[in-house]
Amino acid sequence: MAQKVYLSNYELEDAIKMYFNKLTNLRKEKEMVNTWDANGRVTSEAIYSLMSSPFYNSSAMDGIAVKSSATIGATDRNQIVLEEGKEYIVVDTGDPIPKEFDSVIMIEDLIRVDDNKVKIYKSAVPWQHIRALGEDIVENQLIIPSNHKIRPVDLGAMIAGGVNKVEVYKRPRVGIIPTGTEIVEPGTELKVGDIIEFNTRTFSAQVENWGGKPNRYNIVDDVYEDIKKSVKTAAEENDVVLINAGSSAGREDYTAKVIEELGEVVLHGVAIKPGKPVILGIVDNKPVIGIPGYPVSAYFIMELIVKKLIESYQGIESKALKEVKATLSRRVMSSLKHLEFVRMKLGYVGNKLIATPLTRGAGATMSLVRADGILEIPQSSEGIEAGEEIKVKLLKEEEDIKNTIVCIGSHDPIIDIISDFIHMRNKEYYLSSAHVGSMGGIMALKKEETHIAPIHLLDMESGEYNTSYVKKYLPDKNIYLIKGVKRLQGLIVKKGNPLNIKGFKDIADGNKKFVNRQRGSGTRLLLDYNLKKLGINPNEILGYEREEFTHLSVAAAVAAGDVDCGLGVYSAAEMMDLDFIPLCKEEYDVAVPEEYLEMDIIKEFIKVIKSEEFSKELDRLGGYEYSSIGEIVKI
């Protein structure tokens, strides 16, 4: 076991300043490219036209070119006849105007006499309908400024101005080295302990989006000399090198040592979370960065530091993300040790933008996929209370967030499918869900933080679902239930049910490993209700304390052989190819306040669940009854 290496704790801004100051030799290289190949590139100097456009006087209309002096006095009553070749020539739009003519008469204003004669009935003003030389672009005019990202129209204007080659910043070549003995390429036959390499694939796509040229190397094992050789080569072959991972301080984290030996570690450790153990180094005058291995940490280092670097090679000023004000729905704690970045779900409920924190683990790739925005908690803050106004940096268009149904409550696999169907049918609509259990959904409705709440809450006395809970917890609100599905709940067990589990009694015999759902979830209530009825003490159940947040996670734990059983819905067992012991049918409905029922997005939600395609999908999943789906019941 190696000694713990203590990392430095520079503030992000200071770290970036210190590092970029050291990179004085960061050369913005330039290159000449054909103007027609320059779309999206950044000009390294101002572009002046080399010729005028048009470069001769030309007709702006289809018609005839005339001497204006020869047309003076023409009126309706005193029409003047002009002869082709002598007093006029025919011109189409764009045709040059010979020196002897100074005006154009449109075809619409001509009366044909014969093949080479026309009559006109009003005089022509000098220079009418003529595009004068240089009307669009004048030779030597500054047409495109320096440090400008070339758009299609810019490219057109440059060619029009005779500029066929343009000097732009070179796209930096970015070497990306995945390291780690446990790391394997996707598609490899997997064994326990393997980790699929995907970070550097994400890096490559990011680098590409920022205008760099990604250059990914093969995976290097955790062998000091191999890593050193690979970094040395990459520093020779690229403008920037990224090494992933080995940036923290575990047994086999060689990155810092390698950079130190080949060049200089400018700093190791920045006071941000996730992303702390980054290594900012220099080898051969080129930036070499050790990116942390956890995907979320890696993401923030890429976005906060590497992006700036890649863009600065190209003369681009990184744009800050747009910031909006929002109300925090749940308390977020943070430490005084670092600036923390929290991924947030966002949704407009009523007039308020509600921000809900997502899972904060550095390994939670899906939290990045699902995030609508980022909350920054300053180093000086210990956290933010629920209900406080916060600023959130947007990862998504505000317009899209406005068109999003916020759905907080119990989880069922069909919620993801409804979300997909809504966006597929109506591309500007989205559904964003948070899985906090049925009671969590009721509380979100109470605090006006969600449009809808999927719930399945069994009234232990009446045996009825949902209604009594809404009445009890939301007495002041006009709530409706959009009827959902009746779904089978039961025990999810291994294929073939090798332990012959038949019901709740069997799981409390001290021999079966169980996995539970979180407190406040309807499924947990169902378990507790049944245990109580049967007089079983939860302590008798091995694994009662291990909580998962979705049916699928429960099924996954069983599928992996990690536990013997868990309580969940049929569809989850089916998706994982497991056996299922049905125990009861429950009503999974969607609670919605009256005022949201008329919203277009909620109407679309109802349309989707009533649709034939969705019924087919429910049949495919199995375990659902949907005879009254989409019906609206006032409570």
Place this chain on the structure above:
Amino acid sequence: MAQKVYLSNYELEDAIKMYFNKLTNLRKEKEMVNTWDANGRVTSEAIYSLMSSPFYNSSAMDGIAVKSSATIGATDRNQIVLEEGKEYIVVDTGDPIPKEFDSVIMIEDLIRVDDNKVKIYKSAVPWQHIRALGEDIVENQLIIPSNHKIRPVDLGAMIAGGVNKVEVYKRPRVGIIPTGTEIVEPGTELKVGDIIEFNTRTFSAQVENWGGKPNRYNIVDDVYEDIKKSVKTAAEENDVVLINAGSSAGREDYTAKVIEELGEVVLHGVAIKPGKPVILGIVDNKPVIGIPGYPVSAYFIMELIVKKLIESYQGIESKALKEVKATLSRRVMSSLKHLEFVRMKLGYVGNKLIATPLTRGAGATMSLVRADGILEIPQSSEGIEAGEEIKVKLLKEEEDIKNTIVCIGSHDPIIDIISDFIHMRNKEYYLSSAHVGSMGGIMALKKEETHIAPIHLLDMESGEYNTSYVKKYLPDKNIYLIKGVKRLQGLIVKKGNPLNIKGFKDIADGNKKFVNRQRGSGTRLLLDYNLKKLGINPNEILGYEREEFTHLSVAAAVAAGDVDCGLGVYSAAEMMDLDFIPLCKEEYDVAVPEEYLEMDIIKEFIKVIKSEEFSKELDRLGGYEYSSIGEIVKI
């Protein structure tokens, strides 16, 4: 001369609906690509994970894996010794946790005893510091919805979920045919009548930005059979065909006829300006579109119709441009015949967003380059008055517009250079200028539509520049002059001065062709002042009525041999390699209201003009004196 063909006049929305309805066979083709190559592509189906991530329980920390039951009772006073191999194994972050262990203790919480023994001083909670199987992604979970544009993080999550191939919409192949006998490739030796082909280069870049694959063909002459053959081939080889130009109704406009013969013209002519003469056709069930030849018309057809088409192949819903409210600075007239799109310059002056229309000609490529936004004037409107509130669709980030110095007034080539310097030195700052002459600048200050106004106004009585005009026209405002340059004004004549022009008298002899500047420009005032002094009647000057808006346009007209002389600044003559007869020195200063002097962007303006680099640039241009540049004088 062909008969005028009458085009149809469908409203844009109707035309698009009619055309897209006809394109029922518009197939969204799909293809499988490697997930790591799918950045920016659009999913054609929802993506479900094929495996869990992590797919085994793994350590979330560097430390040791233990049985939690073996740690119960450990305290500071009752430290428990554990033995490696028996009671623990060493684990790094990501290492698998063997079945016999259920908890991880961090390295920080261990006291080393010897090489294979540690002491602990608190008990380990079951499942602490363990990343459970499926913690991030559960097998069969919906990870990415359909119709989703894949981002780098999505790509990472898919690979983590075992998805190595992903089904996406095919990028449509777009055949682009430039036509026209007068059209030549850039780089060709030019003769009068030639038009450099740049439209289809712009189209290619646009198509690429929208996700399509551009496939540009060689230029086809205006020969009916050649165009027909080319369109036929392109329809076979591509998903969409664009033909440029030949979409209007002039002598050689064959596009409509060709499409009609090969397939169907759905409609010819839409009630928009620019862009009216578009042809929407279908050949072999594929969209074939005749794009108008004028670059601005072409731009709008591309943005309004072709973009929608290219995106719909890929399942992308076109996003509307963001709209903001602004105040119109100048009256804009429009006809009842069409929906009109006017390119606008935008700037925040005080608290108001001021929108100023740019040149409206369909050939004005530079108006597209310079536009910050688009004003749409509905078909039902005859125009909008100055001062009215309008809605403008943004082509630029609002933030960039806020960081823009608005500069309205007299033109000098140095304004373009200052603009370039400001952005180069400070990448978030911009300068946006409109050339309306000195008096136009004074009026813009009066109406509070500009931050600064460059002026050079000679007081005919005192012989002083600028001050008296500011006092007279802006009596209620606290205006300062930022001193600019003294510049040489004189007659710009052909190289070698073949007509031996020496002064104003020579240009009024009836033999010299002159080109004038627009009314309200300081240069025009200077001319009129001198003519009056000399007793010359403007009517005696050939070309007095032809007005240009900038010094460079005047010089360009002389350079082209189009006129013999014009009045302008030395630098313009120098840039065009022309001769110059100096007549007087004038003071070109910048008027600015007191309240803007403290703005960061105005401070930067002053810094730039006082900088050494800028002085060097003035020396290079020649004809400028700048001893007091950047001094601030209260009026």
